[in-house]
Amino acid sequence: xxxxxxxxxxxxxxxxxxxxxxxxxxxxxxxxxxxxxxxxxxxxxxxxxxxxxxxxxxxxxxxxxxxxxxxxxxxxxxxxxxxxxxxxxxxxxxxxxxxxxxxxxxxxxxxxxxxxxxxxxxxxxxxxxxxxxxxxxxxxxxxxxxxxxxxxxxxxxxxxxxxxxxxxxxxxxxxxxxxxxxxxxxxxxxxxxxxxxxxxxxxxxxxxxxxxxxxxxxxxxxxxxxxxxxxxxxxxxxxxxxxxxxxxxxxxxxxxxxxxxxxxxxxxxxxxxxxxxxxxxxxxxxxxxxxxxxxxxxxxxxxxxxxxxxxxxxxxxxxxxxxxxxxxxxxxxxxxxxxxxxxxxxxxxxxxxxxxxxxxxxxxxxxxxxxxxxxxxxxxxxxxxxxxxxxxxxxxxxxxxxxxxxxxxxxxxxx
Amino acid sequence: xxxxxxxxxxxxxxxxxxxxxxxxxxxxxxxxxxxxxxxxxxxxxxxxxxxxxxxxxxxxxxxxxxxxxxxxxxxxxxxxxxxxxxxxxxxxxxxxxxxxxxxxxxxxxxxxxxxxxxxxxxxxxxxxxxxxxxxxxxxxxxxxxxxxxxxxxxxxxxxxxxxxxxxxxxxxxxxxxxxxxxxxxxxxxxxxxxxxxxxxxxxxxxxxxxxxxxxxxxxxxxxxxxxxxxxxxxxxxxxxxxxxxxxxxxxxxxxxxxxxxxxxxxxxxxxxxxxxxxxxxxxxxxxxxxxxxxxxxxxxxxxxxxxxxxxxxxxxxxxxxxxxxxxxxxxxxxxxxxxxxxxxxxxxxxxxxxxxxxxxxxxxxxxxxxxxxxxxxxxxxxxxxxxxxxxxxxxxxxxxxxxxxxxxxxxxxxx
Numbered sequence: 150x151x152x153x154x155x156x157x158x159x160x161x162x163x164x165x166x167x168x169x170x171x172x173x174x175x176x177x178x179x180x181x182x183x184x185x186x187x188x189x190x191x192x193x194x195x196x197x198x199x200x201x202x203x204x205x206x207x208x209x210x211x212x213x214x215x216x217x218x219x220x221x222x223x224x225x226x227x228x229x230x231x232x233x234x235x236x237x238x239x240x241x242x243x244x245x246x247x248x249x250x251x252x253x254x255x256x257x258x259x260x261x262x263x264x265x266x267x268x269x270x271x272x273x274x275x276x277x278x279x280x281x282x283x284x285x286x287x288x289x290x291x292x293x294x295x296x297x298x299x300x301x302x303x304x305x306x307x308x309x310x311x312x313x314x315x316x317x318x319x320x321x322x323x324x325x326x327x328x329x330x331x332x333x334x335x336x337x338x339x340x341x342x343x344x345x346x347x348x349x350x351x352x353x354x355x356x357x358x359x360x361x362x363x364x365x366x367x368x369x370x371x372x373x374x375x376x377x378x379x380x381x382x383x384x385x386x387x388x389x390x391x392x393x394x395x396x397x398x399x400x401x402x403x404x405x406x407x408x409x410x411x412x413x414x415x416x417x418x419x420x421x422x423x424x425x426x427x428x429x430x431x432x433x434x435x436x437x438x439x440x441x442x443x444x445x446x447x448x449x450x451x452x453x454x455x456x457x458x459x460x461x462x463x464x465x466x467x468x469x470x471x472x473x474x475x476x477x478x479x480x481x482x483x484x485x486x487x488x489x490x491x492x493x494x495x496x497x498x499x500x501x502x503x504x505x506x507x508x509x510x511x512x513x514x515x516x517x518x519x520x521x522x523x524x525x526x527x528x529x530x531x532x533x534x535x536x537x538x539x540x541x542x543x544x545x546x547x548x549x550x551x552x553x554x555x556x557x558x559x560x561x562x563x564x
Numbered sequence: 565x566x567x568x569x570x571x572x573x574x575x576x577x578x579x580x581x582x583x584x585x586x587x588x589x590x591x592x593x594x595x596x597x598x599x600x601x602x603x604x605x606x607x608x609x610x611x612x613x614x615x616x617x618x619x620x621x622x623x624x625x626x627x628x629x630x631x632x633x634x635x636x637x638x639x640x641x642x643x644x645x646x647x648x649x650x651x652x653x654x655x656x657x658x659x660x661x662x663x664x665x666x667x668x669x670x671x672x673x674x675x676x677x678x679x680x681x682x683x684x685x686x687x688x689x690x691x692x693x694x695x696x697x698x699x700x701x702x703x704x705x706x707x708x709x710x711x712x713x714x715x716x717x718x719x720x721x722x723x724x725x726x727x728x729x730x731x732x733x734x735x736x737x738x739x740x741x742x743x744x745x746x747x748x749x750x751x752x753x754x755x756x757x758x759x760x761x762x763x764x765x766x767x768x769x770x771x772x773x774x775x776x777x778x779x780x781x782x783x784x785x786x787x788x789x790x791x792x793x794x795x796x797x798x799x800x801x802x803x804x805x806x807x808x809x810x811x812x813x814x815x816x817x818x819x820x821x822x823x824x825x826x827x828x829x830x831x832x833x834x835x836x837x838x839x840x841x842x843x844x845x846x847x848x849x850x851x852x853x854x855x856x857x858x859x860x861x862x863x864x865x866x867x868x869x870x871x872x873x874x875x876x877x878x879x880x881x882x883x884x885x886x887x888x889x890x891x892x893x894x895x896x897x898x899x900x901x902x903x904x905x906x907x908x909x910x911x912x913x914x915x916x917x918x919x920x921x922x923x924x925x926x927x928x929x930x931x932x933x934x935x936x937x938x939x940x941x942x943x944x945x946x947x948x949x950x951x952x953x954x955x956x957x958x959x960x961x962x963x964x965x966x967x968x969x970x971x972x973x974x975x976x977x978x979x
Contacts, residue, residue, distance in 0.1 A: 272687070273729050278811060299809055304752050305744055309811035310725045310818060314688050314902050315776060324777040326899035329720055329848065337719050339848045339898065361730060361820065362739040362976075388899065394714055396693060396724040397812020400899040403725060405776060433744065433754045483754065484741035484803065484815040487729050561777075 150548065151240040154247040155257065157186035162543065162552025166420075168235055169411035169553070170217055170376070173263035181212040181220070184411055184554075185239055188257045195256055203230045216270040217375075217412065221356045221490040225372050228356065232416055265410035267318045268378070269354055269491035274316060274406070275481060276350075276382065276495040277308035279472035281426070283348075283500035286512045291390070303430060306472035306480045308497070312403035316493065319409050319556040325534060325563040326404040328388035341563035342385035344517070345532040348498035349447050349508040349540050351467055352380035352408055353474050358489040364482040367438045370475035373488070376414040379447070379540050379556040380495050381407040386511055386531070408493070409540075409556035417551060418443050421544040423468050435483050436476045442468045445544045445553075447499060449508065452537045455525045459539050462521055463513055465499050465506040534562040565963065566655045569662040570672065572601035577958065577967025581835075583650055584826035584968070585632055585791070588678040596627040596635070599826055599969075600654055603672045610671055618645045631685040632790075632827065636771045636905040640787050643771065647831055680825035682733045683793070684769055684906035689731060689821070690896060691765075691797065691910040692723035694887035696841070698763075698915035701927045706805070718845060721887035721895045723912070727818035731908065734824050734971040740949060740978040741819040743803035756978035757800035759932070760947040763913035764862050764923040764955050766882055767795035767823055768889045770907040774897055782853045782894035788903070789889060791829040794862070794955050794971040795910050796822040801926055801946070823908070824955075824971035832966060833858050836959040838883050850898050851891045857883045860959045860968075862914060864923065867952045870940045874954050877936055878928055880914050880921040949977040 153165040163169065163184040172181055173189060180193035192212040195201050201212075205227050211220040220228075238246055246253060278284055281298070284307075288297025301307065317323075325345055331337040356375030359365050365373055382402065389401025425440030445467040450459035472480075477494055498508040507513045510531055514520055517530035532538070539557035543550065568580040578584065578599040587596055588604060595608035607627040610616050616627075620642050626635040635643075653661055661668060693699055696713070699722075703712025716722065732738075740760055746752045771790030774780050780788055797817065804816025840855030860882040865874035887895075892909055913923040922928045925946055929935055932945035947953070954972035958965065 273727060301744075301746070301752075301806055301809065304746075305807055307807065307811055307814075309814050310727045312688060312725045312901060313728075314773075314904050314907075317776065324900050327779075328899045329716075331716070331719075336845075337716075337848065339850050358729075361732065364742075385899070391716055392720055392722065393810065393812075394716065395808065395812070396722055397808075397810070399722075399724055400895070400901065403901045404899040430751075433752065435754050480815070484743045484800070484819040485739050486727060486815065486818045489729050492729075 151236065153185055153239045154241045155185045155188055155239060160550060161186055162554050164551060165236060165239055166549060167413060167417050167551035168232060169413045170268060171411045172216055172266045172268050174266060175258055175263045179215055179266065181214065181217060183235060184260065187260050189260055189263055190239065191256045191258060201234065203227070203234055205230065216491065217268050218270050218491040221375050224357050228375065228414065229416060232414065265318060268410060268412050271313040271316050271491055271493050272489045273492040274311040274313040274495070275308050276311045276497060277306055277472065277477050278497040279306050279470050279477065280497055280500045281471040282469060282502055283498040283508060283512065286500060286507065290511065290516050304432070306477050308477065309397045311495070315403050316406045316408060319407055319558065321407065321558060322561045323383050323405040323407065323558050324561040326385050326388065326400065327563055328385060328400045329391055330387045331391040337391060342387055343531065344386035345560060346384040346386050346510045347538050348382040348384060349449050349465060350380040350382055350499060351496045352378045352493040354378065354412055355488050355490060355492040355494065358492065359482055359487055361487040362485040364485060365478050367436060367475050367479035370478035371415065373478060374415050374474060376412040377418065378412055379409040379542050379553050381538060381540060381556055381558060382495060383407070407556050407558045409553055411554045413551065413553055418544065420549060421445065421546050425473050426469065426471055428471065432476070435479055438475055440473050441475065442470050442473055443544060444468045444546070445542050447540055447542045450539045450541070451523065451529065453523065453525060453527055453533065454535045455527060456523065460524050463505055463507055465501040465508050467499055469501050470496060470499065532560050534560055536560050566651065568600055568654045569656045570600045570603055570654060575965060576601055577969055579966060580651060580654055581964060582828060582832050582966035583647060584828045585683060586826045587631055587681045587683050589681060590673055590678045594630055594681065596629065596632060598650060599675065602675050604675050604678055605654065606671045606673060616649065618649055620645065631906065632683050633685050633906040636790050639772050643790065643829065644831060647829065680733060683825060683827050686728040686731050686906055686908050687904045688907040689726040689728040690723050691726045691912060692721055692887065692892050693912040694721050694885050694892065695912055695915045696886040697884060697917055698913040698923060698927065701915060701922065705926065705931050719847070721892045723892065724812045726910070730818050731821045731823060734822055734973065736822065736973060737976045738798050738820040738822070738973045739976040741800050741803065741815065742978055743800060743815045744806055745802045746806040752806060757802055758946065759801035760975060761799040761801050761925045762953050763797040763799060764864050764880060765795040765797055765910045765912060765914060766860070767793045767908040767910050769793065769827055770903050770905060770909065773904040773907065774902055776902040777900040779897040779900060780893050782851060782890050785890035785893035786830065788893060789830050791827040792833065793827055794824040794957050794968050796953060796955060796971055796973060797910060798822070822971050822973045824968055826969050828966065828968055833959065835964060836860065836961050840888050841884065841886055843886065847891070850894055853890055855888050856890065857885050857888055858959060859883045860957050862955055862957045865954045865956070866938065866944065868938065868940060868942055868948065869950045870942060871938065875939050878920055878922055880916040880923050882914055884916050885911060885914065947975050949975055951975050
């Protein structure tokens with residue numbers, strides 16, 4: 150296995166075989182780069198200097214852009230060629246960049262000197278509901294404990310159109326939303342949410358889309374997906390509870406959604422693919438294919454103002470997901486709906502089978518009935534103002550380990 | 565009342581006091597214009613030639629753009645200034661353009677020589693459900709005939725995030741979507757919809773937005789709205805029926821939404837404002853303001869391949885709407901959700917109180933129980949392949965009458 154000449158400590162999330170893409174500001178300029186160890190390789194500069202030796206990209210400006218969208222539109226063969234080029238450029242036996250100290254100091258920037266931005270311009274955001282454990286938990290809490298899954302759930306990767314404008318990059322503070330709450334038999338009031346929650350998800354980023362009226366078949370679906378980020382789906386459970394019938398979640402969700410800044414490519418994730426759960430009943434033919442998940446550990450952590458460090462409150466794994474990304478893409482487009490480069494498809498809350506693997510506070514505290522006890526001596530059911538949440542994700546196999554970095558945000562008080 | 569030197573027959577939808585904005589292709593170039601009679605005034609050229617005498621716009625390129633979004637971001641004072649300038653430029657006593665025949669032939673283009681495009685780049689699309697008649701009809705059909713309105717309906721302008729990418733301009737054919745249908749006790753199948761419907765709506769276009777976390781108050785809401793188009797919300801009722809619990813409409817809606825190409829400004833609509841229905845109970849304070857609707861007649865028409873001309877099958881009026889656009893904007897942002905220039909807020913189906921004023925086929929045919937009898941001797945419950953639907957909208961007061969033009973589309977067979 151090759152190594153980079155850039156130092157990457159064992160267990161670091163960004164070794165040579167990860168190379169996640171991101172958009173950053175450095176010295177007043179917005180650029181695109183890949184992460185390698187604690188550095189970011191500035192692809193905007195590499196391209197500008199004519200060093201990007203990819204035939205399909207000669208004379209093009211795919212990295213001198215404000216977002217990854219132009220690069221995404223180049224398609225899978227191009228993404229692969231750039232990845233091969235970058236692995237070669239950065240590996241320890243390639244002298245071109247390694248021995249050119251002037252160029253190195255220009256194009257390899259310490260990550261602590263850059264400010265990460267939204268990696269993509271998100272035109273469309275769809276949020277699925279594809280964890281059978283999560284859907285079962287929510288069904289038990291809100292509908293029927295003895296029959297929690299709705300009849301369509303095992304037939305359809307249920308999802309809804311979300312609000313793309315409210316997606317923000319990790320670190321952006323999220324203000325506690327106001328909205329209508331209906332408490333017991335009282336008349337509804339307008340007040341800050343009392344049930345500020347978050348859900349751990351992955352967000353898959355569409356690389357190439359489809360024309361309106363032309364579905365993406367399940368066999369082609371992976372070719373259209375560029376990569377994935379972590380996603381924190383902030384939720385005001387009391388607003389959601391009162392508003393969501395019959396048209397689904399709206400203001401309970403669209404006040405903010407946090408994503409991690411580094412997009413881990415599907416190609417980098419391939420070695421970590423695992424078979425998904427057995428689906429019963431067998432899905433309809435347009436959803437049939439060997440069910441491929443990825444073995445990605447996700448850790449949910451909290452830090453209150455009284456705490457010095459984050460404390461883990463749950464860990465789950467993407468491998469439990471009932472509906473996979475190929476099925477989500479095939480379903481989303483079977484009616485002809487057009488996906489576009491940069492669209493994000495959220496997996497839905499990733500919950501595992503045991504109570505310590507639930508991916509949201511509503512599940513972890515069973516809607517507030519079982520508070521979480523923190524090392525600080527505090528308790529939490531839902532989030533207080535100034536609490537911070539963080540998610541960290543990793544995948545490991547044999548000697549290879551790559552990570553997503555982290556995604557975090559702090560709750561601001563309502564005005 | 566002033567008139568234009570451009571001939572505008574009585575009853576024409578685009579007299580001097582309308583001046584709706586659109587985006588068009590002419591001789592291979594995309595431009596922005598306003599409609600006046602049967603002509604379009606090319607604002608891209610007017611701006612390019614330095615003839616747009618608006619202090620705030622000197623040196624700016626707000627009309628040399630692919631969409632109206634840049635102009636929208638200029639804000640209400642700017643929209644007003646441009647409107648005043650254009651009314652002056654086009655009125656019969658202003659010689660500047662009237663008597664400059666070379667310039668006239670260059671900047672006034674017959675509408676039949678241009679191809680209309682999407683007027684805005686739509687980042688976010690929200691569809692409301694604000695007609696009490698429509699919500700009552702749907703509730704009777706699908707839930708409880710004796711208690712059709714859900715408990716939240718009179719408290720909340722219920723709505724959901726829709727799919728912006730699937731919004732297309734009038735004239736674009738809409739392919740019959742495939743999707744999962746569940747018929748009776750049979751297992752679900754994947755097949756073309758058998759209940760292809762459309763809903764008549766208006767789509768309000770956001771002029772200026774708000775930052776994430778900063779709501780738009782109801783008193784400021786009108787200042788943020790640029791104008792309105794007609795909107796045909798294509799719906800596959802059988803797909804919708806099986807998928808929509810618990811996260812709302814998704815593939816039953818996001819395969820295509822048609823809008824009319826000309827954006828009628830809120831300023832042009834002001835003379836036609838009327839008080840909306842009395843709201844009982846009184847809404848919460850953040851939704852309280854004199855309820856302002858507009859007296860806009862909407863006519864829904866059908867043409868099958870056997871028919872030579874469109875036949876009206878319903879007419880309704882926007883004045884019946886229970887929740888108005890200011891309430892929709894205030895509600896949408898009360899949680900901090902950020903709206904953006906070019907976003908479209910659909911009113912939801914506009915149904916009136918009588919059966920001939922229902923705004924969708926599902927209501928007009930009572931979910932297929934009462935077919936519509938056409939002049940051709942045919943019957944329709946839902947739409948057949950190659951059927952066309954059209955909506956035309958007008959508003960009149962005293963001697964003033966302005967229109968929206970029309971929005972139409974034809975149903976293509978599923979592949």
